[in-house]
Amino acid sequence: MKITLDRVNENFHFKLKNERGHIVDVDSRAEFGGSDLGASPMELVLMGVAGCSAIDMISILKKQRQEITSFRAEVEGERVQVGEAKPFKDIHIVFYLEGPINEDKAVRAAQLSFEKYCSVSKTLEPTATIHYKVVLNNKSL
Known part of the structure; x- marks a missing residue:
């Protein structure tokens, strides 16, 4: 099992992708410096x-x-x-x-x-x- 992570913005928004191509957005909440564009x-x-x-x-x-x-x-x-x-x-x-x-x-x-x-x-x-x-x-x- 392998996951790749790509940073999307200058803060903590990432796109993670599995080997089958499914993408999940991950981010931090705004109060912690993120943009709240995905699940933590x-x-x-x-x-x-x-x-x-x-x-x-x-x-x-x-x-x-x-x-x-x-x-x-x-x-x-x-x-x-x-x-x-x-x-x-x-x-x-x-x-x-x-x-x-x-x-x-x-x-x-x-x-x-x-x-x-x-x-x-x-x-x-x-x-x-x-x-x-x-x-x-x-x-x-």
């Missing part, structure tokens, strides 16, 4: 956790022939000062699923993602605790 690197980390676990969960539920009519997630990260850096300490994810999905299968899909399959969460595991919750058809499980 730490926001991308949270996006990575959300995307990785969503792919896992949908894949698992599809294999179990569960019909997902809607899938959404919200992710929040709490950071802690460690020297000059502020890594994530806790990450909270809520998955919102809709459809005729078995409750136990929905919860098990999330559990399998974080305990076994999601490479992003496994990468963060040594430094951040990931908390997750599944809400199925407006019912918290």
Whole structure:
């Protein structure tokens, strides 16, 4: 896996491209000297956790022939000062699923993602605790 980064402006706006040609804008917020023209690197980390676990969960539920009519997630990260850096300490994810999905299968899909399959969460595991919750058809499980 390889990513290339090109600086776009005199501040912190970058275009990052993967080997398949997909481009992502990265920048810093204005209060930190950026132009706010893209997601911050730490926001991308949270996006990575959300995307990785969503792919896992949908894949698992599809294999179990569960019909997902809607899938959404919200992710929040709490950071802690460690020297000059502020890594994530806790990450909270809520998955919102809709459809005729078995409750136990929905919860098990999330559990399998974080305990076994999601490479992003496994990468963060040594430094951040990931908390997750599944809400199925407006019912918290």
